[in-house]
Every structure is written in structure tokens, then in C-alpha cells.
Amino acid sequence: MKRNFTITVQLICFALMYSLFFAGCINVEEKSPSQNQSENVTIFSTSGAQQAVEVLSNQFESEKKISVLRNYASTGVLARQIQRGAESDLFVSANAQWVDYLIKKGIVSEDRSVAFTSNSLVLITAVSENPQVPKFRSDYPENKLLELNLTIGDPGYVPVGNYSKMVLDNLGWWNTMKGNLLLAKDVTTVLHYVQRKEVTFGIVYHSEAVNAPNVKIVAEIPQEFHETICFFVVLLNKNNTNAVELFNSFNSRKSREILTERGFLPLEEHCFL
Known part of the structure; x- marks a missing residue:
């Protein structure tokens, strides 16, 4: 009787181990390298x-x-x-x-x-505004330059700012205007300043201006004043x-x-x- 009981316990343990082994193998798939890659x-x-x-x-x-x-x-x-x-x-x-x-x-x-x-550079203003637009020439009056309310990208951080500074440098405007410029962290911020009418004018890429709401292009900036x-x-x-x-x-x-x-x-x- 004792021997039969021992055999029964051994069979039960074996059955449990067998079922646990296969249970651990169910639904395990080996992924190919391509499936693991993002x-x-x-x-x-x-x-x-x-x-x-x-x-x-x-x-x-x-x-x-x-x-x-x-x-x-x-x-x-x-x-x-x-x-x-x-x-x-x-x-x-x-x-x-x-x-x-x-x-x-x-x-x-x-x-x-x-x-x-x-791309190219353009001068923008808010859609509802009709300001006097500056002429991009070196003999533009200094007193009018001082009155310009302009934002550009920060030349120290963003390419659009570098290109904008080239324009102002080549026109001889930079030294007169630099103290009055509102420098923006990127071209999107330039757009936002103009859209919110915090400034009158902004210099941005042509592609940004034509696809942005609530601004309009008032002047195309000649490419001779900046690098391609x-x-x-x-x-x-x-x-x-x-x-x-x-x-x-x-x-x-x-x-x-x-x-x-x-x-x-x-x-x-x-x-x-």
C-alpha cells in the first residue's frame, strides 16, 4: 500500500513538471532581426x-x-x-x-x-497693417532707420538671423539699427512677433511667409545682399x-x-x- 502511494505521488509530480514545462513554451516566438529593429x-x-x-x-x-x-x-x-x-x-x-x-x-x-x-528672404508685416515700407538701398535715411520697428532671428543662434544681419551689414544699416532690433530665437518666433503686432516688420524665409496666417509680404529682399x-x-x-x-x-x-x-x-x- 505504501509502495503504491509513493508511485502515485511520483506520477503526479512528473505530470505537474511536464505541464509547467510546456506551459512555459506556449506563445513564445523567436523574432527575426528585422522585427526587433525600430x-x-x-x-x-x-x-x-x-x-x-x-x-x-x-x-x-x-x-x-x-x-x-x-x-x-x-x-x-x-x-x-x-x-x-x-x-x-x-x-x-x-x-x-x-x-x-x-x-x-x-x-x-x-x-x-x-x-x-x-530659399529667399522677405519683409513681412501683419495683414491688417499698412506701414511705410523701407527701401532696401544704402542711402536710406538714417532717421527713418531709427524709426523701423523690426524683428529678426538672433544672428548668434539661427541661420535666418545670420542671413538677415548680412542684409543689414551690406546695406550699411546694422550699426544704426542693432540697438533697436528685437532678436528672436528662431524664424517661427519672428512670425509670432509680427502676427501679434508686437513689432511692425520681420525678416523671414519666403516659404514661411507664404504659408503663415495673418502676415503679408511687403518686400522681397534682393539676394545680392546675402549668401545663397x-x-x-x-x-x-x-x-x-x-x-x-x-x-x-x-x-x-x-x-x-x-x-x-x-x-x-x-x-x-x-x-x-
Whole structure:
């Protein structure tokens, strides 16, 4: 009787171990390497290229059924974040300076950056305003310059500010006006100041002005007064195949046509690193 009881207990224990072993094996799938890799793409982009990045990213998301995560700020801020280790697959810059910065830091190679579109500068005011518009010439009266209520991007931080300062320098206006200028952290902030009528005029990219509400263009700024405005896209993570595809799509003929419709300009021959 005792022997039969021992055998029964052993059988029960064996059955329990057997069932627990297979229970632990149920629904366990070995994922392929492609399933473990993230399909999403992260872009760090200058605020001045937001219109371009939005339209191209939305199109890519629709085609690939993935998410393109976007972070907009001034070019210099983003470049420094990337240099300090912030993770991004692509970087969009509003000039060559910050691309060169990352190349010199050894973060990216020159063959993984390309110019994809160009732009111009315009003078804007609020839609409801009708101020006297300054003439972009070197002999414009100094007393009228002192009366101009103008905002530009901060030349120390954002490319749109650098281009704007070039204009004022080349016209001989900078020294007269610099104490009265309202400096903005990026081109979006310039737009906001004008939209809220905190200032009379602002200098922004043409693409921003034509797509922004409650502002109007009152003057096209001659391109002879500043360097050619070029936007670059940089591939930071070549191991993300979707990022590589999006990088290539930025410089496609189809994308250039889309951007031209949104107020950007065809690439200039001077747009190179």
C-alpha cells in the first residue's frame, strides 16, 4: 500500500513538471532581426525648414505606414544636442555651417549630407497693417532707420538671423539699427512677433511667409545682399533603412517639385559644402 502511494505521488509530480514545462513554451516566438529593429524615423530639423519637413515626412509616413518623429528648434541648438549624444536619424540644417560643425566633430561624414532646397528672404508685416515700407538701398535715411520697428532671428543662434544681419551689414544699416532690433530665437518666433503686432516688420524665409496666417509680404529682399540660402539634410543613422530612404527622398525630383509649390526655391549651384 505504501509502495503504491509513493508511485502515485511520483506520477503526479512528473505530470505537474511536464505541464509547467510546456506551459512555459506556449506563445513564445523567436523574432527575426528585422522585427526587433525600430521602423520609426526621428528628425531634428531647423524651424526654418518646418514646412518642408512636414510635407515630405507626411508623404513618407503615408507611403511606408510608419511614424516620422519631428523635433524643431534652432539649427545651432539641435547640432549641439546631437554633438552631446541626442539620438536622431536625420538632421536638417538651414546652412552649411552647422553641417560642417558635425563633420569636424566626427559625428557624420560629408558624403552623408546633401543640399535639397533653397530659399529667399522677405519683409513681412501683419495683414491688417499698412506701414511705410523701407527701401532696401544704402542711402536710406538714417532717421527713418531709427524709426523701423523690426524683428529678426538672433544672428548668434539661427541661420535666418545670420542671413538677415548680412542684409543689414551690406546695406550699411546694422550699426544704426542693432540697438533697436528685437532678436528672436528662431524664424517661427519672428512670425509670432509680427502676427501679434508686437513689432511692425520681420525678416523671414519666403516659404514661411507664404504659408503663415495673418502676415503679408511687403518686400522681397534682393539676394545680392546675402549668401545663397541652402537647406541640407544629413543622415545620422545609416542602420535605419527607413531613415536612409527618407534621406534619399528629400533630394528626389518629386520632392523638389512639392517644395517649389510650398514657396521654396530650386537648388542654386552655390548650394554645396
